[in-house]
Amino acid sequence: VAPLAGETVAVFSVDRLSYDETLGDWRTHDGIDIQAEAGTAVTAACAGTVTRVEEDGRMGATVTIDHGDGYVTTYASLQSDPAVLAGDEVAAGPVIGTVGNTSLTEAGLGAHLHFSVTRNGEAIDPVGYLDYSE
Numbered sequence: 001v002a003p004l005a006g007e008t009v010a011v012f013s014v015d016r017l018s019y020d021e022t023l024g025d026w027r028t029h030d031g032i033d034i035q036a037e038a039g040t041a042v043t044a045a046c047a048g049t050v051t052r053v054e055e056d057g058r059m060g061a062t063v064t065i066d067h068g069d070g071y072v073t074t075y076a077s078l079q080s081d082p083a084v085l086a087g088d089e090v091a092a093g094p095v096i097g098t099v100g101n102t103s104l105t106e107a108g109l110g111a112h113l114h115f116s117v118t119r120n121g122e123a124i125d126p127v128g129y130l131d132y133s134e
Contacts, residue, residue: 008035012029021109038100043092046129061076061082062074077113083095083097
């Protein structure tokens with residue numbers, strides 16, 4: 001399921017550079033950024049095990065979930081103190097945190113969720129795996 005309803009303000013682009021307004025340079029982007037009001041609930045996209053809950057120096061408050069078969073999702077720029085802990089088992093859909101603006105490298109976007117998916121350690125476009133239906 002989609003972890004958040006909102007406007008996608010930065011798309012996945014690991015094969016070409018995109019301009020980063022916050023840092024004023026060109027770089028790749030390993031996920032999508034979904035804009036929403038600060039405090040909006042962010043949900044787990046798929047069932048799995050929370051492997052990390054951390055304050056990343058670059059991406060802010062971050063939750064990482066392992067879904068098996070090599071799939072891992074990362075939810076960053078959350079408000080501090082996400083609703084899950086490392087080791088928690090989650091289903092698709094429960095709240096794991098709330099939208100914030102804690103990513104230093106994406107602060108110019110305002111409140112948003114940075115959402116990324118990897119398979120066997122390689123970044124893949126999350127859009128193809130999301131269900132935006134109600």
